[in-house]
Amino acid sequence: MRGRALIALPLLALLSAPAAAESDAERYRLEKTEDGYVRMDTTTGAMSTCREQSGQLVCRMAADERTMAQDEMDRLQDQLKSLEERVARLENSLTAKLESSLPTEEEFNRTMGYMERFFRSFMGIVKDLEKRDSPDTKPAPDRT
Structure with a gap:
């Protein structure tokens, strides 16, 4: 059973590869230039310069995009450092x-035991005061 699973995984990968290749073919557009090619990602708008080397197309990010990516990484690293410092301050606050x-x-x-004894004593005092202040006569009739 395990052998069948090992054969099925590569077969599944081979069957799904054409679908992925078709979506990549639609996603990227190559334009010929003097030095090679420019590859544009039609989804994100990212551009790469490509050259043929040893029969293969080798692409690199355009310089301005590399700068933007580095700037974004620097910004995110600064933000991460700031958040880590804030967490440390809060933990030590x-x-x-x-x-x-x-x-x-x-x-x-x-x-809680002290509080219970205090309130029991206090209620005992209140009950004693109520008994002492109440008249020994009959209760007053209802006035309704």
Whole structure:
């Protein structure tokens, strides 16, 4: 079964190659010049200069496009460096330090225990005050 798969992959590649070649033939346009050829990508508008060497066509990006590509790479590298510096500053910021100093589960539970005891004592005091301030008489009748 594995042998069939190994044969099928190259066969599939061979069958799909003409379709790719046809789309490339439509995508690129060659124009003859004094020194060789100019190849234009009809999709992107990129231009390359081509020369025949040893029976093959060797193409290189046009000088102005190479400069544009290098400028774009430089801009992206500067942007990447800026973003990396920003991430480093944010990771080392006061907020990050505060978040890393959150209490442990044990400290949190101990604090909640203190708060619970405080509120229970406080509610006990409130109930005692209500009993002391309430008259010993019957409750007032409903006025509705």
